[in-house]
Amino acid sequence: xxxxxxxxxxxxxxxxxxxxxxxxxxxxxxxxxxxxxxxxxxxxxxxxxxxxxxxxxxxxxxxxxxxxxxxxxxxxxxxxxxxxxxxxxxxxxxxxxxxxxxxxxxxxxxxxxxxxxxxxxxxxxxxx
Numbered sequence: 064x065x066x067x068x069x070x071x072x073x074x075x076x077x078x079x080x081x082x083x084x085x086x087x088x089x090x091x092x093x094x095x096x097x098x099x100x101x102x103x104x105x106x107x108x109x110x111x112x113x114x115x116x117x118x119x120x121x122x123x124x125x126x127x128x129x130x131x132x133x134x135x136x137x138x139x140x141x142x143x144x145x146x147x148x149x150x151x152x153x154x155x156x157x158x159x160x161x162x163x164x165x166x167x168x169x170x171x172x173x174x175x176x177x178x179x180x181x182x183x184x185x186x187x188x189x190x191x
Contacts, residue, residue: 094143094157101127101141101156101164101189107176108152116147117154117174125154125169127189129162136165164189 103125111117123140130136137160145155156167171184 094159096142096159097157098161099158099164100145101158101167102146103154103156103167103169105152105154105174105176105182109154109174109176109182111173112175112179112181117144121173124173125156125167127156127158127164128166128168129158129160129164131162137162 111121122144125140125144126138127141128136128138139158139160141156142159143157145157146153158164166186166188168186169182169184172181174182176182
């Protein structure tokens with residue numbers, strides 16, 4: 064059964080562009096255009112219903128709400144996902160825009176937990 068997931072942000076500056084992010088048993092090189100990363104932690108291991116890892120279709124379903132330096136608020140999908148291929152419950156949402164992440168949302172029915180239950184519609188505030 065799904066529980067609400069948590070998320071928090073890790074700010075990575077331009078000076079850390081080549082930093083490697085450890086994820087499970089593998090290292091994932093963060094794309095060079097990444098300004099910041101929001102780590103999303105789901106309640107239990109997650110896969111697609113076909114047991115595959117998330118791809119571009121699932122990446123585009125993630126929505127991150129950001130407050131811009133001028134006060135404007137915008138929503139957008141991460142330009143890349145990290146921490147894949149290890150079967151754990153973490154995804155790294157790589158963002159190429161500045162701003163303070165406020166919230167992450169993901170629609171129902173695209174991921175399964177270890178019991179093969181589909182995920183619920185999920186929206187959560189980003190905490191540090």
